[in-house]
């Protein structure tokens with residue numbers, strides 16, 4: 001097994017579409033094991049092929065309280081409802097955004113043994129499936145971020161604090177009455193497919209890049225300047 005370097009934004013491979021896996025070979029199974037090891041060592045929830053430089057439709061998922069797994073050629077067949085939720089990404093270390101995601105996602109994929117896997121997902125798993133399948137299509141969570149204050153760096157003041165609970169719930173349910181479960185989901189703090197984030201209402205610590213594992217320290221100068229540019233663009237649009 002090996003830990004693979006994680007590509008950071010704006011690495012162009014993150015904007016490319018990944019190819020379907022036509023045959024599950026020993027090499028594909030090895031890549032799957034490496035992706036799980038890489039994901040776990042970065043303490044993430046999801047990792048797509050593009051993020052480790054492999055344009056294959058493969059996603060490693062490790063949702064808390066479930067076994068880690070790799071899914072191959074995943075396809076979403078149904079989405080339902082909308083919610084506003086906080087999200088991060090391993091290719092954007094130290095950044096978070098507010099995005100709109102589905103309440104429920106039905107998806108199908110293959111396991112590394114070639115068996116069909118059916119998902120009827122809500123909560124974090126639904127979010128992770130949408131986020132990671134976006135990656136395979138060259139899409140990133142920043143594409144779903146609408147405004148400057150909806151993208152922030154760990155340790156900064158951000159838009160979530162400006163939402164009163166009622167407004168936030170209203171927004172999450174788009175006007176309809178939420179179930180208790182949906183309400184908890186809408187209120188849930190930072191837990192994105194990118195970073196496992198233990199935010200229990202405590203102040204967020206500023207992100208310390210020197211603490212990142214070397215395999216994630218690819219090109220921070222390029223990453224930081226691209227993020228500065230992106231945030232300026234979002235400000236100009238508001």
Ligand code: ZN
Pocket residue numbers: 088089090091131135193194
């Ligand atoms: Zn991501």
